[in-house]
Amino acid sequence: MKKYIIIIGFMLSGLLGQKSELKNVKVLPFTEKREVVKYMKSVVAKELGVKCSFCHNMTDYASDEKDHKKVAREMMVMTMNANKTMKDLNFHDISCWVCHRGNKHPDHPPKKK
Amino acid sequence: MRVTAYRFIFYILFLSTHLWAIPRYALESGTSCNLCHVKPGGGGLRNDYGIIYGMDDLSAKVPQQFESYSGIILNHIQFGGDVRIQSVSRSKGETPGDLAIFPMQANMQMAFRSNQFSFQSEFALLRKDMGFQLGYYVNSNYIQAGMGKPSFGLNLADHTVFTRGGNMRLVQGEHREGMPFSPMLNHAPFIAAGRYIENGHLSVGWSQGYFSSDSESFFARGAHYGVLGSFNRMIGLSYLQENHDPNGLKMMNIFGGLSRGSISWLGEITVADNLVEGRSVASYSELTWGVKPGWNVSGRLDFFDENTDYTKDAIRRTTFGLNYVPFPFVDIKFQIRSSQLWSNKASLGVEYLSQLHVWF
Numbered sequence A: 001m002k003k004y005i006i007i008i009g010f011m012l013s014g015l016l017g018q019k020s021e022l023k024n025v026k027v028l029p030f031t032e033k034r035e036v037v038k039y040m041k042s043v044v045a046k047e048l049g050v051k052c053s054f055c056h057n058m059t060d061y062a063s064d065e066k067d068h069k070k071v072a073r074e075m076m077v078m079t080m081n082a083n084k085t086m087k088d089l090n091f092h093d094i095s096c097w098v099c100h101r102g103n104k105h106p107d108h109p110p111k112k113k
Numbered sequence B: 001m002r003v004t005a006y007r008f009i010f011y012i013l014f015l016s017t018h019l020w021a022i023p024r025y026a027l028e029s030g031t032s033c034n035l036c037h038v039k040p041g042g043g044g045l046r047n048d049y050g051i052i053y054g055m056d057d058l059s060a061k062v063p064q065q066f067e068s069y070s071g072i073i074l075n076h077i078q079f080g081g082d083v084r085i086q087s088v089s090r091s092k093g094e095t096p097g098d099l100a101i102f103p104m105q106a107n108m109q110m111a112f113r114s115n116q117f118s119f120q121s122e123f124a125l126l127r128k129d130m131g132f133q134l135g136y137y138v139n140s141n142y143i144q145a146g147m148g149k150p151s152f153g154l155n156l157a158d159h160t161v162f163t164r165g166g167n168m169r170l171v172q173g174e175h176r177e178g179m180p181f182s183p184m185l186n187h188a189p190f191i192a193a194g195r196y197i198e199n200g201h202l203s204v205g206w207s208q209g210y211f212s213s214d215s216e217s218f219f220a221r222g223a224h225y226g227v228l229g230s231f232n233r234m235i236g237l238s239y240l241q242e243n244h245d246p247n248g249l250k251m252m253n254i255f256g257g258l259s260r261g262s263i264s265w266l267g268e269i270t271v272a273d274n275l276v277e278g279r280s281v282a283s284y285s286e287l288t289w290g291v292k293p294g295w296n297v298s299g300r301l302d303f304f305d306e307n308t309d310y311t312k313d314a315i316r317r318t319t320f321g322l323n324y325v326p327f328p329f330v331d332i333k334f335q336i337r338s339s340q341l342w343s344n345k346a347s348l349g350v351e352y353l354s355q356l357h358v359w360f
Helices: A002-017 A033-048 A067-088 B002-014 B023-029 B048-058
Strands: B077-092 B095-114 B117-124 B129-138 B141-148 B188-197 B200-208 B216-228 B231-242 B250-260 B263-273 B279-292 B295-305 B315-324 B330-341 B350-359
Touching: A033 B048, B023 B048, B023 B231, B023 B250, B023 B263
Parallel strands: none
Antiparallel strands: B077 B095, B077 B350, B095 B117, B117 B129, B129 B141, B141 B188, B188 B200, B200 B216, B216 B231, B231 B250, B250 B263, B263 B279, B279 B295, B295 B315, B315 B330, B330 B350
């Protein structure tokens, strides 16, 4: 019985006491990890048709070692700036989908001959 | 009453142990197990993503108090735990079933990560079995050493499937009923190296004393996740060989899965030489339907043939299950299963299982 009291106590202390800060989030305006993950899953991954490993080191999500992550960050800055301008023009917000359409790389028009 | 007490003690001593991963979640997410787990091979302690996945994708409801839970303290150290309590009852025709309720797992886990180094440990309280891994990571490569278990096949969370440890209460007398990954085996010294390649994961390792005190095992595993038309797909191969004996155990495994929307299929086949005598085969196939958030129903077929030269040894088990995750960190399972024998022996009836799994 003592064993189970210890386990339950440990679990409660874990549930109530453990929190953490966001690491290496430089552009996105979120304060909680859950918000970041939700945005990545529902917007970035879907609109680029990629999985997390395309940009992230799977053993350390905060790491910037992959170039795709650095590019993605710049793209987010670009989109946010575009949205700032669009807001003044009374346009809807845009996202990755506008160019990427579910592809890693946006389609380009055929070259003129 | 005394018999029930003895049975309870038996289960505490021999059935509680480390459990493995739920690869369906990796398949549905389209990437390897370490998307959600701290350990490269999956199972046990969850990382940030795994905890959030548990809240947003698995459970029916998220209480407001848990919304900012991350599991991390002091920026680098994380604690977690898994507790499973199981009940089993069996009925045969008009015969009343006997009921056993027992703690199956009570594991405490800890992980420390700083730049390229990591330390993970887990302590199985009920078996007093300690495992730990020291890891060194360079880009997408890693090496690990410590006390652990070989990574093989799907590493399913349910150790009763024939591709893992199989039946704990044998239905065929002295015959073996499952592959050798018994939950009674403790962590053993090991060294492993691995590499992540986009949506793939390769690992090789060597373990000493896992299956028996003098055993030396080489193991290798490769898995790849991707897209097949409108499906998420997974495919992988595993190999394990006992090196200390020329006639030692050799196992080859192929595993895979397909997932689309709320429907997922997972399967694996293991062929083993010298498990008992000659060649043994085990297979697992499970179809799961996520009815709505927090609710899943599944149907499963398991097959095991101790020796392919004598098909009457073979045993097939059919399982139907319901899985309910009311809140993050709580998972309730109900299963009904029956075993059919290829020999003329009568079936031992239908088993009813339920399991409460609490984790953090």
